[in-house]
Amino acid sequence: MPMAASHAASAVPPVDEALMRETIRTLSSDEYEGRGPGTAAEPKTLDAIIARFKAAGLQPGNKGQDGKPTWLQDVPTATITATNRSPLTITGGAQSATVTSMTFKPSTEFVAGSYRITPHTEVKDSELVFVGYGINAPELGWNDYAGIDMHGKTAVILVNDPDYAMEGENGLFRGRRMTYYGRWTYKFEEAARQGATGALIIHDTFPAAYGWQVVESSWSGAQHFVQTANDGADQTGANGWIQKPVAEAILKAAGKDLAALTAAAQAKGFKPVPLGLKASLSFDNTIEKANSHNVVGLLPGKTRPDEYVLYSAHWDHLGRCKPDATGDDICNGAVDNATGVAALAALAKMNAAAGGTARSQVFLAVTLEESGLLGSEYYAQNPVFPLAKTVGGVNMDALAVGGPAKDITVTGGDKSELTTILRKVEGEMGLSESPEEHPERGHYYRSDHFSFAKRGVPMFDVARGTDLVVGGKAAGQAASDDYTNVRYHQPSDQYQESWDISGMVQDVKLFYRLGRELADSSVWPNWHPNDEFRAIRDKSLAEAKGK
Template structure:
C-alpha cells in the first residue's frame, strides 16, 4: 500500500484486492471466430488444484523476516529479496519471462524540491504572494536542477477534463502553451449522493484523480498546473497534500527526462484560489458551478503566476520479477497476475525501538499468493493462453514498478486479456461477501457476479467510492492503457462473527499495523480468509486463461476508447 493516501490506494478493508483485467461484455470485442468463455458457474473451487497454504506461509514468513529489512527498493537487501522470489518462481515451475531473464530493470528518479519561492500572482490591483507549505505546494516531473515559471498567464479550466466519449472538453478553444491551468479537484458530479450522472455521481472517475489532471495539462501544452484543494471533494485535508508534496517525489525515468511534462505541478488552498480569482474580478463559487455544466469553456484570468525552486536529483534502479507459464494453444495471448514485493524498509521506530516495517500483510503474503497460484496452474497443466506472473517493485513509491512495465511491456498490452493483482491479503476468517472496487466498469463484472453466485456469496457495496481506490493500486497502471482491470475487495461479513467482527478486525489492522513495524508475520494467523481469496483469484484467472473471449470496458467508461483502439490491429484483441 502507498504512503500518500490521496495519490494511491486506500487503507485495507480486510484487504483482498483482486485486479482482474479482461471483462466479459454486453458488446465485447472479439477476434474473428472466437466465442465467449464458459460462464463462471462452470468453475468451482473443487475443480482447482489445492492452493498450498504451507507454501504461502513459508514465503510470507521469509519475505517479512527482519534480515530483509522491510524490502526497500534499491536498498542493499534488494538482490537477496529478488534471489528468493526467483527461487520460488523456479520451484513453482515457471520459466523466466523477460527474454530468458527473470528480472526487468526499473529505472527511477527521485526529485526533491529545495529553496521554494513564494507563488506570486501579478496583473491585479495589487500583487499577491503565497508561502510554500501552508498556502501552496508543488514539484516538477522534469529532471532538471532548477524549475522557474515566470509570468505564466493563468487560465481557469474547470475540472481540467477532456472526455470525448462524454462530449466534454474543459480546454476547448484555448492554446495552453506558456500558460498555467487552474483546476478544480475531483469531477463535476462529486456532490451527488448516488452514482447517477455523467461522471458516475459520487463515485470518483479517473477524470477526478489529481494524477489525470496533471497528465492532461501536459497534453494540452501547459507550462504549469495548479489544483484547487477543497477537503470535501478531495476526501482528504490540506495536511495530507502538504506532507505528500513537501518531500521527495518519485518517478519512472523516461528517455527525455520528462521534458514533455509541465514545468510545475502544484496545489493551492481553497482560500488562496478565492483570492486569486477575486483579483481577476471573478468568484470561485460561481465559476465552480459553471464548470459543472457541459459546454463550459476555459476562462483566462488576466493574471500571471511566477514560482521557482531547486531540484535535488537521485537516480536509481530497482527490478520487477517476471515468470511465465506458456499457453498450450494460444501462447501469444496473455493473462497477467501481479503483486508488489516492496515495502517501506526502515521506518519510524515503535516504542520498543523496532524500526523495520516488515510488510507481512503489505505485501509479502500477496507475493506468496502469486507464487501459490503459479504453482497451482503448473500442476493443473498449461492453460490455452500464456500466464504471466509479475512481482513488481516500487508500489509504495507510486505504482512505479507496474507503471514501468505498462510503459515497457514485455508482453504486448494489445495481446493481454487481463489479470489478477494481489495486495495486502489480511489474515482472518472466511467471509460471505465481496465488493467491486471501481464499481461496474467492465464486462468482467458479469464473471465476478457469477462466481459469487456459484460460491453462495453476495456482492457488497464498495466502501467510500468517492475516494477513487480503484486508481491507487498496481492494476491501474494497466487499466489506463486499456487492459480491462477489475479489482475485488474482500468484505467484512465474517462467517464467524458477522460484520461487527469483520469491521473490528479491519479497524485493528488499519490503526495498529498498517505501514508500521507491527505488520509482522505470526504463526497464529488464520489463513482461511486468504485461502478463500486465492481460490477465487485462481478460478477467475484460470477462466480467462482457458477462455477465448476478449472482454472490454463498459460503454462510456474512461478506458473504453484506448482498449478499442488497441483491438483494431491484427495482433490485438
C-alpha cells in the same frame, strides 16, 4: 460478450497453505528489513521470489540484453527533491482593480514540484486560466479546454469530478464514485497534453477526501518517477496545489468568484476562463537516479500462447521507517504485501499443477508500489508482453488476516465486461457482493492494476468483504479497523504464527478461478461504453487486429 469457459470448483487444485505461510514469514522477517527497493534487502527478496517461481514450474518471462531468458526486468527510476522554493507570486489586474503583486508561501499556502528531470524549475509570468475540472473526455462530450491554446499558460483546476457531490452514481461522471478524471494525477497529465506550462489544483477537503496536511506532507519531500527517454520534457514545467482560500483570493483579484465558477464548471459546455493574471514560481531540484527490478514469470499457453492473462502483486514495502515505542524501525510489510506475493507463489503452483491454459499466464511481482506504482508503471510503459495482447488480469494487494467471508467487494465497481466472469464465479462460490466503502476516494486508481487499466487492460481488483462466516460484519469490521489503525505502514505489520489464513486461502481460490476462466476462454473483455478507459482499449485492439 460470450461466457467464459467453465472451471468447476472441484477442478481447483488445493492451495498450498504451508507455502503461503513460509513466503509471508520469510519476506516479512527482520532479515529482509522491510523490503526497501534499492537496499541490501532487494537481492534477497528477488532471489526468494525467483526460487518460488522456479519451484512452481514457471519459466523466466523476460529476456536480457544478451537475448537470454531472465526473471528480472530493470526499473530505472529518478527521485527529485525540490529545494530553495520561492513564493508563488501573482501579478496583473482585474477590470475593477489593479493588483501589483500577491505572494503565497510554499508549504502552508501552496505546494509545487516538477515531473521534469532538471536542476532548476522556473515558471515566469505564466498566464492563469481557470479550466474547471480540467477534463477532456470525448466519449462524454466534455472538454474543459475547448477553444484555448494552453502553451505558456498555467491551468487552475478543481479537484474531483463535476458531479462528486451527488449521493448516488447516476451522474455523467458516475456521481459520488470518483472516476479517473477526478484524480489529481489525471489533471496534471491532461494539462501536459494540452501544452500547459503549469498546473495548480485547488484543494478542498471534501472532494479531495483528505486535508491540506496530506497534500503538504506528500509534496514536501522526495518525489519518485520512472525514468523516461526525454527526462519528462513532455510534462508541465511545474505541478502543484493551492489552498482554497488562496484560490478565492486569486479569483477575487481577477474579478471572479470561485463558487460561481465552480457551479458553472459543473455543467456541460463550460469554457475555460482566462483570469488576466500571471503566475511565477521557482525551485531547485536535487536528482538521484537508481534501479530496481520487477520479477516476471511465465506459464506458456497451450493453444494461444501469444495472448496473456496477468497476475500481479508488489513485493516492496517501506524498509526502515519511524521507530515505534519499542524502538523497532523495520516496517516488515507482512500483510502489505508479503501476502500478495505469497498468493502469487501459490497461484503459480496451482496453475502449473493444473496444466497450462489456452492463453499464457504471466506472474508479475512488481517493485516500488509504495513510491507511486512505479514498478507496474514501468512495465506498462515497457511491457514484456504487448498490452494489446494482454487480455486482462488480477491484482493482489494486502490480503486480510482472518477467516473466510460471505461477501466480496469490487474496487471501482462495475467498470468492464470482466464483471460477467466475476458474477459467474462468485455465484458458484456462494459469495455475495457488497458495495465498496467510500467510492468517492478513488481507491481503484491507487494500486498496481491501475497502471494497466489506464492503458486499456481490464483488471480485477477484488477483495474479501467484512461479513465473515464466523463473527459476521462486526468481527470483520473490527479486524479491518485493527489493521488500518494499528498496523498499516507501521512496524507492527508483522507475521504471527497464530494467524488464521483460511480467509486468504478463500481469496486465492477466487483469484485462481477468475484468472483461469479468463485464460481458458476466447473472450476479450472490454470496458463498458463511456468508461474512461474504453477508447484506449478500442484503439489497441483495433491496432492488434490490423497487424
